[in-house]
Amino acid sequence: VETQVIFDRWRNRTEQEHPECSKTWPITDDERDKYFRQYTLTDTPTFKCYLHCIFKSFNLIGEDGGVNRDQFYKMFERMTYEMVDFCDGRVVEKVDNCEKTFELINCLLHYEKVYA
Numbered sequence: 001v002e003t004q005v006i007f008d009r010w011r012n013r014t015e016q017e018h019p020e021c022s023k024t025w026p027i028t029d030d031e032r033d034k035y036f037r038q039y040t041l042t043d044t045p046t047f048k049c050y051l052h053c054i055f056k057s058f059n060l061i062g063e064d065g066g067v068n069r070d071q072f073y074k075m076f077e078r079m080t081y082e083m084v085d086f087c088d089g090r091v092v093e094k095v096d097n098c099e100k101t102f103e104l105i106n107c108l109l110h111y112e113k114v115y116a
Contacts (some may be wrong), residue, residue: 011036014054020055039109041102052101065097067104072098083111086090 011032014021027042027050035041055061060071067088072079087107090092095099 003078004037007036009037010076012090016095018054018057021050023056025050025053040062040110041106043102045098048098048102051105052098054074055105061097061101061104063098065094083108087111 005098009043014060025046027047031042031044031047041051052061052065054064058071058075060068060075062068067084067086069081069084072084073081078082090107091100091103094103
């Protein structure tokens with residue numbers, strides 16, 4: 001499955017199933033398009049908490065900010081336990097949950113380049 005197809009499905013699900021995240025953490029259309037179209041994260045507190053909200057709402061991140069690796073593996077095609085474990089290990093010390101989620105997703109988006 002192509003990356004854009006995965007992101008289109010993810011965008012549709014987040015907008016349909018968890019619109020409260022956009023209401024609570026209002027990100028710009030540009031920020032939304034950068035994430036869902038260009039796979040680029042915006043380094044702002046609002047965007048970080050928007051990300052945390054959607055990942056927590058889908059039970060990908062627990063209340064404590066911990067990663068639900070089985071849920072990640074089930075929800076995202078091409079995601080591997082190795083990817084999730086590696087990136088989780090890089091953010092486990094972070095205290096702020098919005099920052100932690102942002103760093104986790106940033107790591108997962110750039111995973112192939114981590115070893116390059």
